[in-house]
Amino acid sequence: MKLHPKSLFFLLLVCLSFNVLFSQQKFEKEYRIDQTGVPEKAVEIIKDWNFNKKIKWYAEESQDGKTFEAKVCYQKKNISVEFSENGELIDVEKTVKFRDLSEEIQQKIKSSLSERFRKYRIKKIQIQYTGNQKVIYEALFQTKYKEETGINYELIVKGKKEKSYQNFEILINSKGEIEKELLIKSIDFTNLEF
């Protein structure tokens, strides 16, 4: 039987439909939302903090639950304020440049990363403030730090452990020690290549 190329194409199409229908997937979704969809408590905190800038609201859903995030550019720095599903403040992340950090912490971070990687490059760094609303406010707006102010550094690092480079999300504590390391699965960009 001679199979016409077109028939082959449609046969392939039918076979592949099954692949899609029966494949399982992990649930994870991030999307823009209106302020009206955000818990009132979270909106109030953002109003109190008076950034005086446009706030973009996002929701993130996964198996672990739902969180809300307010993103704002304040004093030329990207700030992201994260809230729980019921509007409780979780943390604030401020994107900074590595050289903005104190010399002491820069050295500690460098030495921790050198232990982990043969070669590395910091692609992004965020200071993460945790604690109650008051201490986070003081850390963010008045650069006042108290004993209960939690300070961590969240880094995106392109690093080489053995042969090849990979991207990692790394959480470093205020002493410069690595607390968490997460391999970022490389994005599939076949549709931009071919």
Added chain:
Amino acid sequence: MKQYISIIFLLFLSLSIFSQSDFNAGLLPKIVLTKELSDKTKWVNSIESRTIIYDEESQFSHSLVDVTTMYSLKTNTNQSLNFGYIVRFKDNDVIHRTFQHYNFVGSLLSAKLGHRFAFEQFYQTQKQTTFRTRYRASLEKPLNGERVDVNEFYLKFGNEYLYAFDEQDLEIRFTPYLGFQATKKDKIEFGLDYRLSNFIENQTENKLWIRTSWYISL
């Protein structure tokens, strides 16, 4: 967003209708299967059919089928080298093509920008081998949020320049697509592929393809 899509569509339509030139239109469905071989390598296969539904000169429909196989080597976290082979079945002719791509994908705050540099060689019985070079920039942007999640739509705009050395002809392509990430392993794109060629000689050829591409990772 709907407005943007309508404007782009009208723009392409008007370009095609008002230009004093040869105009063809057709359908261009494509299925791309990707199999990851290792962290750094993947094997990509695709089948693409092309059906002309409107041809100003000959007014008849004919079709061709391209079958591609490609080996892709990741040279960095955002760069790759691809080596491939395409066989084209067109009427009674069979055209063989080999190609080499270099890809670079940059991540912006809420978009991805891909650059592709390509070099192609065409082989056909009783004809001389011909060469073509091409560059394409593609921008992918989610319609909601900062990244494309499962069950979300995205826009993809492409602009490509192709130069055929033997014909000394420059072809330009504009490709606005609407994409949908159906599952973690597959996405589908619908859109237009508008091709403008021969305009250096002032005998511009316009081709408007309606494209559907289905990208599947196995």
